Amino acid sequence: MLPRLHLVTDDDVLARPDFMPCAHALMEALGAAGALHLRAHRLSAAALYALAAELAPAALRTGSLLLINDRVDIALAVRTGAHLRAGSLPVRDARRLLHHAPLGCSTHGAAEAALAEAEGADYVFLGTIYASASHPAGAPAGPQLIAAVAPGSGVPVIAIGGISCERVAEVLGLGAYGVAVIGGVWQAADPCTAARAYVEQLESGVSAAVRV
Secondary structure (H helix, E strand, O other): OOOOEEEEOOHHHHHOOOHHHHHHHHHHHHHHHEEEEEOOOOOOHHHHHHHHHHHHHHHHHHOOEEEEEOOHHHHHHHOOEEEEOOOOOOHHHHHHHHOOOOEEEEEOOHHHHHHHHHOOOOEEEEOOOOOEOOEOOOOOOOOHHHHHHHHHOOOOEEEEOOOOHHHHHHHHHOOOOEEEEOHHHHOOOOHHHHHHHHHHHHHHHHHHHHHO
16 A cells, blocks of 8 residues: 655755664654655666665665655666656656556646556655745745645655645545645654654545545
């Protein structure tokens, strides 16, 4: 089952001296409830591969999902899944390469989400929902984007962009399957405690939806 909490890195997170022990601790803490996205714009392929190769065994041991963003070649090399964006390979081509490995795609509206689903994506990121430090340019789409896309999607929709723990219930109520987070976990004083808090909110939100 696809995790509902997706922890996304950026170059600053990957440059932290405590990144690797923190990543291992998060995988141990979350297990199958969490997905770790290795995303970097400035790292070389060799450096990103080294990180992925070290984390892949931990993902197998803990049941966490490891996804390599943009680099299908590295995902193939370490035998894990991948996540695509606009500048990546088309979903249809990545799907042929990855076969049954988990494959996701970043989208910004209903048309992009539908195309990703049609070409073989297992899930989509949808955003930017709220103002986000990682995407400071441009106005966020707002939670109404989730309401416009998620109910008609045949694959899970993961809301991304400024998703604080307090906003989890709202996005789930609008149809999101889960959330993707950067600062809410990586910038927390205790990332594992922060991640568990997100999982608790996600589980509560799903339980509430079932009761309704």
